[in-house]
Amino acid sequence: MISDRYDFDFIRKNLSGGWKPFPPAADRKAWGGLLSHPVNRRRRKDIIKKADELLGKSWPVLSAAMYMEFARTGNRIIYEKPCFERRKNLSTLVLAECLEYKGRYMDEIANGLLAICEESTWVVPSHSHRNGQDPLPPYDSHNIDLFNSESGLLIAEVSYALEKEILALSPALHDRLRHELMGRIIVPFETHDDFWWMKGENNWGSWCALNVLGTALCVVEDKDRLARIIDRLNAVNDRFMSFYKEDGACPEGPMYWSVSAGALVSYLEMLSACTGGRINLFNEPKIREMVLFIAYSHVDGPWYANFGDSDSYLKSSRRPIIYKAGELMECDELKDFAMATYFSRKNGRPVKDASLADLSCCAHFSYYVRELFWMPADIRPKAISKRRTVWLPDLQLLVARESEAAGKGMVLTAIGGDNAMGHSHNDVGNFSVYADGEPVIIDAGIETYCRQTFSSKRYELWYTRGNAHNVPVINGIEQKHGAEFRAKNVKLEESDAAVTLQMNLEKAYPAEAGIESIVRQVSMSRTGKCSISVNDTVTMKTGKAAIDINMLSLPEPTLTRKGIVEFKSSPKKHHLEYDASMFNVKIKAFEIKDARMSASWGKKMYRLVFTLKKPAGSIEYSFRITNIEHSTSNFQGILNCQVLI
Incomplete structure (x- = not known):
């Protein structure tokens, strides 16, 4: 040029x-x-x-x-x-x-x-x-x-x-x-x-x-x-x-x-x-x-x-x-x-x-x-309007907002692409959630660079692996690194009421995982009571899938009642709703000892592990995040959560 x-x-x-x-x-x-x-x-x-x-x-x-x-x-x-x-x-x-x-x-x-x-x-x-x-x-x-x-x-x-x-x-x-x-x-x-x-x-x-x-x-x-x-x-x-x-x-x-x-x-x-x-x-x-x-x-x-x-x-x-x-x-x-x-x-x-x-x-x-x-020294704050939806189709990055006003409402980010982009992690399909300008569900990022960071053992570092991201782990098998491990059939649909990103994730896993298809939908509903939903449909070629979903959060999560995880975020509290009849959940706090990661997140983050109770050959499940005043006890009736086979 x-x-x-x-x-x-x-x-x-x-x-x-x-x-x-x-x-x-x-x-x-x-x-x-x-x-x-x-x-x-x-x-x-x-x-x-x-x-x-x-x-x-x-x-x-x-x-x-x-x-x-x-x-x-x-x-x-x-x-x-x-x-x-x-x-x-x-x-x-x-x-x-x-x-x-x-x-x-x-x-x-x-x-x-x-x-x-x-x-x-x-x-x-x-x-x-x-x-x-x-x-x-x-x-x-x-x-x-x-x-x-x-x-x-x-x-x-x-x-x-x-x-x-x-x-x-x-x-x-x-x-x-x-x-x-x-x-x-x-x-x-x-x-x-x-x-x-x-x-x-x-x-x-x-x-x-x-x-x-x-x-x-x-x-x-x-x-x-x-x-x-x-x-x-x-x-x-x-x-x-x-x-x-x-x-x-x-x-x-x-x-x-x-x-x-x-x-x-x-x-x-x-x-x-x-x-x-x-x-x-x-x-x-x-x-x-x-x-x-x-x-x-x-x-x-x-x-x-x-x-x-x-x-x-x-x-x-x-x-x-x-x-x-x-x-x-x-x-x-x-x-x-x-x-x-x-x-x-x-x-x-x-x-x-x-x-x-x-x-x-x-x-x-x-x-x-x-x-x-x-830069002018006499800078004054301005009320900046943000784009409600940013979609970068080549990178396959979505940033969706509840409100155009900065610091208000929920924000959903999600990434497709492949596991070979520059400085890549095994994170195809990963999503993050922010609420009122503060992180809720996060991507940990990286620790201080060391020799292993750019070596053949890079993907042994915990934060680069698939299980450090909120994509499915199938029978203990995670996503792999490489350009061939990528999202397929990626499409974005947007209306005044909602924005939905859908992609197939099965190609992000090695063949030995035996996966026929994983269809992930991440969406934001903007009608009245804003909510963010994640829906996965997993189908195996043979056998059954034991599934773990790992999520990382910055605010402390608490199991307040069956099927509800509450995040003590500020200024509002937020709920993550899941089908308790399908998943067990474990919550563990872990100290952030690395200086670089601590600069982003402070001294502590939390890992939530959702484990499917009964392995299945084909299954559909969902999670929904909303602020506390918009939550519901009838989550399974709102979104599909069912064992298909």
């Missing part, structure tokens, strides 16, 4: 020498203008307080033993945490200097810059190219990974922002930064065509391309050389976009939007800016849908329709990028959505959190500064 329209000659001809990603610190009119608003004055106070605490503080240590820990135990955090902390601390100090501009932080900034320059590699252990069992990478390895390239973007934009000040402090430091960027990012990119992310098959393609472009624009002065780099990067993003379907949905889930389609937005913005607006692809329908996915998948507040490795809880998801995309696409929906992420509800009222969000692992400064310059 990009390369077909804008070739090397076009790029070279139209590169603008006056490109600036944002005003440098020396532009005091621009930086001083930010402080005309009280929100930015509060931000300045907060950033300076944090920066002052870093003055004279030792920089986090990165040792060989810490690097080797991944090869030895699979632990990523031991090295990555202090590595990322270095970069965040540098970002805080640089932003404080840009805002205050008294030179107080320059020595500490120099300490941080040199500490990063002295690192043997910017590639994290889990991404490094090592020889055999050697736990350390070769000294002359020139791999470019996500965080090597993002470190490059950070150093490049810090060098740009403080170029005058760094040159005044030490020309040698200025030259060292340029040397490191050329040697670690620019030359390796120019001389390699075998970095796997160049295939563009997932978020690595758009993310690395953005980081390399941002670095090149700051340090490559020769126009021909820069045009060649851009031309090659355009081809990477063309391949990246080709892996997306026409509905624009991110197959890796909303959590990865910011480093996939969101990275593409930043890339295209840079591309447009450095060519004086002559390259502009923001009106392309497919790109528009790719960008809008983050709004489509939004449930309420910090919650998103998650699947696979994606977390449900996303605090801000790169709101300056979303807002800028809204401007470039002339899309108020995106701008309003970006502004709404500043607000959380307390006692029913929107409360503004104007602190700058941490939107990166390494390049925090790059996003801090864009939030300051790209």
